[in-house]
Amino acid sequence: MDTTLAITAALDAHQGEAGALLPVLHDIQDALGFIPPQHLDVIAAALNLSRAEVHGVISFYHDFRTEPPGRHRLKLCRAEACQAVGSSALQDHALRRLGLKAPGTSANGAVTVEHVYCLGNCALSPAVMLDGQLHGMVDAARLDALLDALERS
Ligand code: FES
Known part of the structure; x- marks a missing residue:
């Protein structure tokens, strides 16, 4: 638009x-x-x-962006329940894989990583949201599979 x-x-x-x-x-x-x-x-x-x-x-407000987002958006929950079961390590893994030092957009413009504070999926922590789709109990291997699927699409 x-x-x-x-x-x-x-x-x-x-x-x-x-x-x-x-x-x-x-x-x-x-x-x-x-x-x-x-x-x-x-x-x-x-x-x-x-x-x-x-x-x-x-x-x-962290939700507002002043730069265009990547083609895909990965929201990583950083709230308490997810932190308690490894969301920090998951975030480190995601950033490393995407070549980022902090949340932002990968150099190829494919994925924007954002922090969020509770996705309402605490019972299935750690939780992430990829392009609006919620995923629970995500570990590094599962996150890799989600990102691999993006690359194939
Ligand atoms: S704390 Fe992560 S989904 Fe609620």
Whole structure:
């Protein structure tokens, strides 16, 4: 979708609403996959906010991205139940495999790794979500199988 159209549609959809910033940002990210930082001035002006206020909200919420995501999104749960059964080691494995030092997008643009704090699947920890699909009791071998399947698709 065209960037300007997506931003205009999001602003129009929430025009006059109190607390419109969060729904506007969500709509833009849903449409574009990220919030283009070069358009923060437009968003701020339309909502009668400062650019710093908009930037502050985007920075505060981990869900918002200011760069285009990879073709696939891997969310790794970092909350307590998953930590207790090895999510840190699983994350290290995922980052190593994808050539990353921290959550982000692999150099080939294939996979974006993100931290999340509980996927609601604590009974089957460690949990990950790949392209919106929840997977439980994921170990390194299972994660490799999921990533191998992506490479074959
Ligand atoms: S703590 Fe990981 S799914 Fe709830």
